[in-house]
Amino acid sequence: MNYPNKISKNKPWRLEVSHSNRGMNLEEMLNQSNNYYKEKDIALIFKKPTPIGIVDVAYENKKKIIKKAYFKEQSTLDYNGIYRGKYIDFDAKECLSKTAFPLNNIHEHQTEHIRGVIRHGGIAFLIIMMNGLIYLLDGQDYLWYIDNNERKSIAYSYIQEKGLVIKEGYLPRLDYLKTIDNKYFKGE
Amino acid sequence: MNYPNKISKNKPWRLEVSHSNRGMNLEEMLNQSNNYYKEKDIALIFKKPTPIGIVDVAYENKKKIIKKAYFKEQSTLDYNGIYRGKYIDFDAKECLSKTAFPLNNIHEHQTEHIRGVIRHGGIAFLIIMMNGLIYLLDGQDYLWYIDNNERKSIAYSYIQEKGLVIKEGYLPRLDYLKTIDNKYFKGE
Numbered sequence: 001m002n003y004p005n006k007i008s009k010n011k012p013w014r015l016e017v018s019h020s021n022r023g024m025n026l027e028e029m030l031n032q033s034n035n036y037y038k039e040k041d042i043a044l045i046f047k048k049p050t051p052i053g054i055v056d057v058a059y060e061n062k063k064k065i066i067k068k069a070y071f072k073e074q075s076t077l078d079y080n081g082i083y084r085g086k087y088i089d090f091d092a093k094e095c096l097s098k099t100a101f102p103l104n105n106i107h108e109h110q111t112e113h114i115r116g117v118i119r120h121g122g123i124a125f126l127i128i129m130m131n132g133l134i135y136l137l138d139g140q141d142y143l144w145y146i147d148n149n150e151r152k153s154i155a156y157s158y159i160q161e162k163g164l165v166i167k168e169g170y171l172p173r174l175d176y177l178k179t180i181d182n183k184y185f186k187g188e
Numbered sequence: 189m190n191y192p193n194k195i196s197k198n199k200p201w202r203l204e205v206s207h208s209n210r211g212m213n214l215e216e217m218l219n220q221s222n223n224y225y226k227e228k229d230i231a232l233i234f235k236k237p238t239p240i241g242i243v244d245v246a247y248e249n250k251k252k253i254i255k256k257a258y259f260k261e262q263s264t265l266d267y268n269g270i271y272r273g274k275y276i277d278f279d280a281k282e283c284l285s286k287t288a289f290p291l292n293n294i295h296e297h298q299t300e301h302i303r304g305v306i307r308h309g310g311i312a313f314l315i316i317m318m319n320g321l322i323y324l325l326d327g328q329d330y331l332w333y334i335d336n337n338e339r340k341s342i343a344y345s346y347i348q349e350k351g352l353v354i355k356e357g358y359l360p361r362l363d364y365l366k367t368i369d370n371k372y373f374k375g376e
Contacts, residue, residue: 038304041304041307043308044264044301044304044305044308046263046264048236048237049236049237049238049239049240049260049262050237050240051237052237052238052240052254052257063258064258064259065256065257065258066240066254066256066257066258066259067255067256068253068254068255069240069253069254069257070251070252070253070254071252071254074237075234076232076234080268080269081268081275082275082277082305082308082309082310083308084308084309085275085308085309085310086275086309087269087270087273087274087275087310089270113232116226116229116232117232117270119229120231120232120270120271120272120273121270121272121273122270122273122275
């Protein structure tokens with residue numbers, strides 16, 4: 001009879017996980033992880049708000065309300081911030097295809113943004129969820145593929161070869177900064 | 189008779205300036221400057237989109253349209269990016285008062301964000317337009333004032349003393365990165 005309570009006292013994350021972590025999509029996992037990094041003062045990384053074009057506003061109870069707006073494309077990547085003194089910039093995509101990552105997921109100005117971030121000394125990458133795994137694909141490996149292939153998608157075999165698998169956990173749900181440590185801060 | 193044409197050929201910025209730069213507000217000046225920095229590959233700094241909470245969407249001609257939304261507060265500062273390998277984060281405010289900058293312009297989580305950016309090795313500051321001048325106030329000077337004063341505003345004399353005046357020009361309209369060079373990269 002006491003079994004569930006004992007578990008929750010000794011390992012409180014067990015219950016929490018079973019309630020709140022189940023069925024998170026990639027964006028939710030990253031938001032939870034970024035909140036965790038912020039709370040623990042490990043990094044300051046945020047998702048940028050979705051850009052919109054406002055067509056019409058009105059006032060309701062003296063509060064300004066948007067009555068009509070449309071979605072615009074992000075000209076940068078969705079996430080950026082600072083970690084270990086370095087500028088971090090990335091995008092996250094869930095890929096339904098099992099064989100290839102379609103390149104129309106990343107717009108041309110976003111590819112140029114990745115190129116620019118690396119040129120200016122920042123860290124840029126993609127997080128790709130595919131075939132049940134979550135990969136970190138370094139911006140330079142992404143650009144190499146773009147620059148050396150005519151294909152409209154990245155073969156899964158390339159993502160398997162170059163990508164680093166991000167381990168899923170409890171808190172943070174996706175410890176992608178550990179992957180960043182291994183990739184970019186080795187030996188520091 | 190040929191006078192205006194000659195000017196526009198020899199110094200095309202003359203005419204451009206008189207048309208497009210007159211009457212820019214602070215945000216427009218910064219957007220123009222950030223575009224210039226991007227075009228010249230000097231820095232990658234962007235204004236974050238305004239965060240909104242979407243209440244209702246609909247489809248018009250197969251396109252998703254926002255039918256109702258409200259404005260949310262930015263939990264970070266409005267502008268961030270990378271310059272000379274460093275993480276840059278700032279906010280820009282036009283101040284109507286001639287004697288003091290009201291601190292309700294900067295929310296508490298934004299003040300904590302400034303603290304965090306500096307702790308993690310980034311550069312954080314405020315750009316304040318006041319009494320016809322545009323000042324760059326370093327994040328540490330801002331925090332010092334907050335931490336050592338009970339007042340609900342920053343006295344103009346403090347901004348004059350600690351702030352650095354950003355020179356207005358043509359292209360970029362506000363060369364605030366030159367001010368950053370002098371303040372943070374001296375001797376490099």
